[in-house]
Amino acid sequence: MTMDADAEVLVVSRLDSAAFAALYDSFAAQLYWYAYQRVGEQTAEDVVADTFLAAFQQRASYDPSRAEVRPWLFGILTRKLARHYRTESARYRALARSVPEFVEDGPAEQVAARVSAGAVRAPLAEALRRLSVGDRDVLLLVAWCDFSYVEVAEALDIPLGTVRSRLNRARRKVREALGGIDPMIDQEDGV
Amino acid sequence: MSRDLWLLREFGESLKPPAGRPPDDLRRRVLAATTTRPAVRRSRWFQAVRRSWLTAPASAAAAVVALALGVVGLPDSVAPHDPPPRAKVTQVQTATQVLRLAADHVAVTARSPGRPDQYIFTESVVISSAPNPSGWSQTSREPTLIREWRPVGGSGHGLTQERPLASPDAPWQSEPIPTCQAVQDAAHACIWVLGAGKPSKGLPTNASLMYEFLYRSTYDDISVADAASLGADALAFERAARALYLAQTSPAVQVAVFTAMTRIPGVSVRLGARDVTGRRGVALMHRGPISTTELVFDATSYKYLGMNLKTSPTSPNGQVDGAGDSVEGLMARQAIRRVAIVDHIGDLP
Numbered sequence: 001m002t003m004d005a006d007a008e009v010l011v012v013s014r015l016d017s018a019a020f021a022a023l024y025d026s027f028a029a030q031l032y033w034y035a036y037q038r039v040g041e042q043t044a045e046d047v048v049a050d051t052f053l054a055a056f057q058q059r060a061s062y063d064p065s066r067a068e069v070r071p072w073l074f075g076i077l078t079r080k081l082a083r084h085y086r087t088e089s090a091r092y093r094a095l096a097r098s099v100p101e102f103v104e105d106g107p108a109e110q111v112a113a114r115v116s117a118g119a120v121r122a123p124l125a126e127a128l129r130r131l132s133v134g135d136r137d138v139l140l141l142v143a144w145c146d147f148s149y150v151e152v153a154e155a156l157d158i159p160l161g162t163v164r165s166r167l168n169r170a171r172r173k174v175r176e177a178l179g180g181i182d183p184m185i186d187q188e189d190g191v
Numbered sequence: 192m193s194r195d196l197w198l199l200r201e202f203g204e205s206l207k208p209p210a211g212r213p214p215d216d217l218r219r220r221v222l223a224a225t226t227t228r229p230a231v232r233r234s235r236w237f238q239a240v241r242r243s244w245l246t247a248p249a250s251a252a253a254a255v256v257a258l259a260l261g262v263v264g265l266p267d268s269v270a271p272h273d274p275p276p277r278a279k280v281t282q283v284q285t286a287t288q289v290l291r292l293a294a295d296h297v298a299v300t301a302r303s304p305g306r307p308d309q310y311i312f313t314e315s316v317v318i319s320s321a322p323n324p325s326g327w328s329q330t331s332r333e334p335t336l337i338r339e340w341r342p343v344g345g346s347g348h349g350l351t352q353e354r355p356l357a358s359p360d361a362p363w364q365s366e367p368i369p370t371c372q373a374v375q376d377a378a379h380a381c382i383w384v385l386g387a388g389k390p391s392k393g394l395p396t397n398a399s400l401m402y403e404f405l406y407r408s409t410y411d412d413i414s415v416a417d418a419a420s421l422g423a424d425a426l427a428f429e430r431a432a433r434a435l436y437l438a439q440t441s442p443a444v445q446v447a448v449f450t451a452m453t454r455i456p457g458v459s460v461r462l463g464a465r466d467v468t469g470r471r472g473v474a475l476m477h478r479g480p481i482s483t484t485e486l487v488f489d490a491t492s493y494k495y496l497g498m499n500l501k502t503s504p505t506s507p508n509g510q511v512d513g514a515g516d517s518v519e520g521l522m523a524r525q526a527i528r529r530v531a532i533v534d535h536i537g538d539l540p
Contacts, residue, residue, distance in 0.1 A: 008467060
């Protein structure tokens with residue numbers, strides 16, 4: 001069995017709870033950013049705290065042969081986020097209504113890209129709000145956390161085929177929402 | 192990247208927290224809830240420490256430290272009773288600085304070496320790779336919890352117990368540690384040898400003698416062929432790690448090791464090292480032709496934490512990554528968790 005350094009630390013933390021601090025330092029920022037993106041500042045703090053407490057309680061059952069530590073932690077986080085479905089929906093609704101602020105500094109291409117992304121902010125937020133929880137979990141782990149399909153499957157404990165089908169469905173809905181606004185969206189673009 | 196995913200990513204970037212890092216309160220909140228130990232266990236631990244101080248004259252430990260510091264003349268050492276140094280990690284730049292701070296830590300935290308009829312209890316966590324015909328495999332075994340009881344006086348036998356760390360219900364595998372008298376090596380009768388578990392006694396407390404000990408040409412701990420391929424300096428560095436493991440209750444021996452190590456060439460400092468239990472610190476590193484050895488110290492107190500042993504990238508047994516480049520592979524990692532003086536084999540602090 002091959003274990004990376006984080007898995008070793010997690011296994012060691014079963015005996016030595018102080019080792020858990022090292023795990024926190026390795027992953028807290030990633031988890032917090034993702035939670036913050038989805039549910040905002042106040043809820044993110046609670047969700048991440050709950051995630052680490054749950055991870056601490058479940059560390060004895062962590063199986064390094066089934067998943068690396070990062071997907072395992074994001075899996076816990078995702079389950080915690082599901083309890084804040086209404087908060088997340090309200091956040092997307094508010095984002096869909098807000099007017100983005102552009103900072104038009106930098107090379108012309110970057111500015112153009114930011115303006116382009118800003119222009120589709122409202123339909124993107126609305127599209128995310130309308131996605132089912134399961135589809136959204138898969139899409140955002142891929143888009144915001146750079147998860148591979150295998151990592152998504154490990155995190156959400158679903159088959160690889162389910163990851164693909166959920167991602168296809170979610171991307172199709174997002175493209176439909178953007179199709180009339182961003183002419184660069186290719187309706188035929190596959191996954 | 193497809194346009195829709197790119198737009199989603201840009202959207203996600205705009206939603207990230209402005210501070211870029213989690214609030215400090217969150218860390219305190221999480222760690223306060225996860226690193227608190229049961230009150231009963233803490234109480235027993237403190238009792239054990241206090242008992243170890245009370246069972247021997249308090250001046251004894253300080254005396255051996257003062258003797259060692261006086262004999263070896265470690266550069267810029269502080270007096271034994273000065274407060275421990277609190278240097279920041281970034282301030283340490285040379286191996287000699289780290290060794291001096293480690294010696295200072297030993298001096299100010301010296302404790303009773305125990306009575307001859309007592310035992311040195313050492314608990315450590317070890318992860319090692321399994322050697323295969325083509326060299327060292329990168330496949331690591333399960334972390335193992337190892338407990339040793341070695342007689343302070345060296346006149347009786349000791350005991351080693353080990354079990355998988357992740358399996359608290361697994362039975363302990365026990366193996367006796369032979370007495371000093373049973374060991375035939377006349378020159379260094381009680382040297383601890385990896386795998387043989389001989390008890391510690393007679394390790395030099397003088398820096399010059401320790402240097403000779405580390406560079407000894409009697410290969411009681413390694414085959415002649417392995418010693419030749421390893422190189423004298425790399426072997427001396429590894430032997431220093433073993434001596435430090437054994438000498439956790441002997442400040443004089445530890446100071447002698449630290450001082451002798453200042454004469455080993457090719458030792459560098461690596462910040463941000465971690466031991467196998469995840470403790471972060473500063474490492475002294477020696478890269479030999481076959482292996483790279485790291486001795487990890489706490490970045491604040493400079494307490495010795497443990498060692499990491501890896502195959503060197505240039506080693507014929509080294510690992511090769513997907514691009515065909517040589518990378519370092521795990522051979523063994525050891526973290527010392529607890530050391531105490533106890534009255535009987537099987538006693539826990």
